[in-house]
Amino acid sequence: MPDDFADSSRDWIETTALVAPGLLGAATGLLLGDLMHRNARKGVAIALAGLGVAALVPLLVGGIANKVNGPSSARGVRRRLAGIRDAGDGLGDYADVDDELRHQGVL
Numbered sequence: 196m197p198d199d200f201a202d203s204s205r206d207w208i209e210t211t212a213l214v215a216p217g218l219l220g221a222a223t224g225l226l227l228g229d230l231m232h233r234n235a236r237k238g239v240a241i242a243l244a245g246l247g248v249a250a251l252v253p254l255l256v257g258g259i260a261n262k263v264n265g266p267s268s269a270r271g272v273r274r275r276l277a278g279i280r281d282a283g284d285g286l287g288d289y290a291d292v293d294d295e296l297r298h299q300g301v302l
Contacts, residue, residue: 220243228236265271 231239262268263270264274266275
């Protein structure tokens with residue numbers, strides 16, 4: 196039970212940490228909006244919107260990659276099983292012995 200409480204509080208903390216910069220930016224925009232010329236405001240707004248979209252791109256790419264390759268996807272399960280199967284083969288350590296045995300005709 197304590198783990199469930201910790202996870203919900205962590206989600207709340209992360210959410211507020213993500214929302215805080217947006218709220219601060221909106222407050223700053225409201226305070227400084229009248230101090231700038233209208234054309235300058237448009238240019239700054241477009242530039243900041245572009246930066247905001249660019250900041251979201253890594254989050255979107257990570258989310259899509261997790262959907263495709265994540266542990267709950269079919270591809271992720273296959274990768275995990277292949278990693279478990281290949282973990283004990285040891286071929287990388289004894290590749291020269293294997294080549295020598297093939298050269299001698301044993302393998």
